[in-house]
Amino acid sequence: MTGAAIPLRPAAADHELWETLVLPNMLIEALPAAIIVVDRDGLCRLLNAAAEDLLQIGRKTLLGRRLSEVIPEDCPLFSLIEQSRLSRSPVSDAEMLIDGPRLHLEYVSVEVAPLDDPNGSVAISMRDRGLEHRMARQGAAAEAAQSVRSMAGMLAHEIKNPLAGIRGAAQLLESKLSPADAALAALIREESDRIVGLVNGVEIFADDRAPVLSIVNVHEALDHVCKLARVSFARNATLKEYYDPSLPPLRGNRDLLIQIFLNLVKNAAEACDGGEIVVTTSYQAGFRIGERNKAHRQPRRIAVTISDNGPGVPEALLGNLFDPFVTSKPGGRGLGLPLVAKLVRAHEGVIEFQSKPGATRFTVLLPISDTQTDEGGS
Ligand SMILES: Nc1ncnc2c1ncn2[C@@H]1O[C@H](COP(=O)(O)OP(=O)(O)O)[C@@H](O)[C@H]1O
Numbered sequence: 001m002t003g004a005a006i007p008l009r010p011a012a013a014d015h016e017l018w019e020t021l022v023l024p025n026m027l028i029e030a031l032p033a034a035i036i037v038v039d040r041d042g043l044c045r046l047l048n049a050a051a052e053d054l055l056q057i058g059r060k061t062l063l064g065r066r067l068s069e070v071i072p073e074d075c076p077l078f079s080l081i082e083q084s085r086l087s088r089s090p091v092s093d094a095e096m097l098i099d100g101p102r103l104h105l106e107y108v109s110v111e112v113a114p115l116d117d118p119n120g121s122v123a124i125s126m127r128d129r130g131l132e133h134r135m136a137r138q139g140a141a142a143e144a145a146q147s148v149r150s151m152a153g154m155l156a157h158e159i160k161n162p163l164a165g166i167r168g169a170a171q172l173l174e175s176k177l178s179p180a181d182a183a184l185a186a187l188i189r190e191e192s193d194r195i196v197g198l199v200n201g202v203e204i205f206a207d208d209r210a211p212v213l214s215i216v217n218v219h220e221a222l223d224h225v226c227k228l229a230r231v232s233f234a235r236n237a238t239l240k241e242y243y244d245p246s247l248p249p250l251r252g253n254r255d256l257l258i259q260i261f262l263n264l265v266k267n268a269a270e271a272c273d274g275g276e277i278v279v280t281t282s283y284q285a286g287f288r289i290g291e292r293n294k295a296h297r298q299p300r301r302i303a304v305t306i307s308d309n310g311p312g313v314p315e316a317l318l319g320n321l322f323d324p325f326v327t328s329k330p331g332g333r334g335l336g337l338p339l340v341a342k343l344v345r346a347h348e349g350v351i352e353f354q355s356k357p358g359a360t361r362f363t364v365l366l367p368i369s370d371t372q373t374d375e376g377g378s
Pocket residue numbers: 263267268271308310311312313314317321326327328329331332333334335336337338360
C-alpha cells in the first residue's frame with residue numbers, strides 16, 4: 001500500500017501543469033492523515049496512502065464503492081458527514097469509535113469539510129490516536145503505582161518507629177503489673193507485633209530493587225520448604241513431592257524462591273486442612289509463536305506446581321486473588337499471594353492457577369536462560 005510514484009521534475013514549459021496538478025496530488029499522498037473524499041451518494045472518490053492503511057483496504061477495491069462497506073453504517077462518522085454537508089461548514093470529532101466487523105478503532109480523530117464541487121462531496125481527514133491513548137494510560141498507571149509505593153514505604157517507616165516505643169513500654173509494664181493488668185499489657189504488645197507484621201508486608205511491596213540472582217537448584221529450595229512445612233503448618237497433611245531430576249538449575253534468588261513456595265504450600269495446607277498436598281516439577285519446552293517470518297522463540301521454563309484437594313478458591317475472590325488484602329480467612333492478611341506474584345515477576349516468571357472443589361493447582365513458571373539450557377542439555 002504505497003503511494004503513487006513521484007514524477008521527475010518537469011521541463012519549464014510544463015511547470016504550471018506540474019504545480020496545479022501533480023503537486024497537490026503528491027501533497028495529499030504524502031500527508032500522514034488519512035484523506036478520503038466521499039460524494040453525495042456515499043461513494044469513495046479519492047483515498048490517499050494513509051487512508052489505505054487506516055481502513056486496511058486497497059484503493060483499487062474501495063474507489064467507486066460505498067464507504068459503508070468498510071465502516072459500519074451506524075458509525076457517527078456518517079452523521080458527521082451529513083452535518084457538514086447540510087451546514088456547509090467543517091465539523092470534527094476528537095475521539096470517535098469505529099466498531100465494525102472489518103475495522104475496530106477506538107480513538108480516531110475525524111474532521112469533515114465540504115468541498116466546492118457539483119457532486120456534493122466532502123473531504124474526510126482521520127487519524128488513529130489509539131496508540132497515543134494506550135501509552136498515556138499505561139504511563140499514568142505506572143506513575144500512580146509508583147507514588148502509592150513511595151507513600152506506602154514512607155508510612156511503613158514512620159509507623160514502625162513509634163510502634164517500637166509502644167511495644168517496649170508495654171513489655172516493661174507487663175513485668176510490673178498484677179496478672180490481670182499484665183494481660184492487658186500483653187495484648188498491647190501482641191497487637192503491636194501484629195501491626196509490625198502488616199507494615200513489614202507493605203514494606204516488601206514498596207521495595208523496588210531487583211533481587212540478586214545466582215544459580216539455584218529449585219529442588220533444593222523445594223525440599224527445604226517441604227521439610228519446614230512437615231514440622232509446622234502442614235503437620236496434619238500428606239505432603240508428596242514428585243520432581244523431574246533432569247531439570248537444569250535456574251537463575252534466581254534462593255531466599256525469595258523459598259518465600260514463594262512457602263506461601264503457596266502454606267495456603268494449600270490451610271485450604272485442605274489435613275488433606276493432600278502435591279508438589280511437582282516439570283519441564284516446559286520452548287515453543288514458537290508468531291507469523292511464519294516472525295517466528296519467535298519463547299524461553300524454556302521450569303514449572304513448579306503445588307496442588308491440594310481442598311474446597312477450592314472461593315468464587316468471590318477469583319477475579320482479584322493476587323490483589324493485596326484479599327482474604328477469606330478470619331485472621332488472614334491477604335498479603336501472601338500478592339507477594340508471591342511480585343517475587344515471581346522479579347524472576348521474570350509467570351504464576352497461574354486452576355481451582356475447583358477438590359482440586360486447586362498453583363503453577364509457577366520460571367524461565368531457564370538459553371546458556372543454562374545448553375549446559376543442561378535436552
Ligand atoms: N490453595 C488454595 N485453595 C483455596 N483457596 C486459596 C488457596 N490459596 C489461596 N487461596 C485463597 O486466596 C486468599 C488469599 O491468599 P493469601 O494472599 O495467601 O492471603 P491469606 O492466606 O492471608 O488469606 C486466601 O484467603 C484463600 O481464600
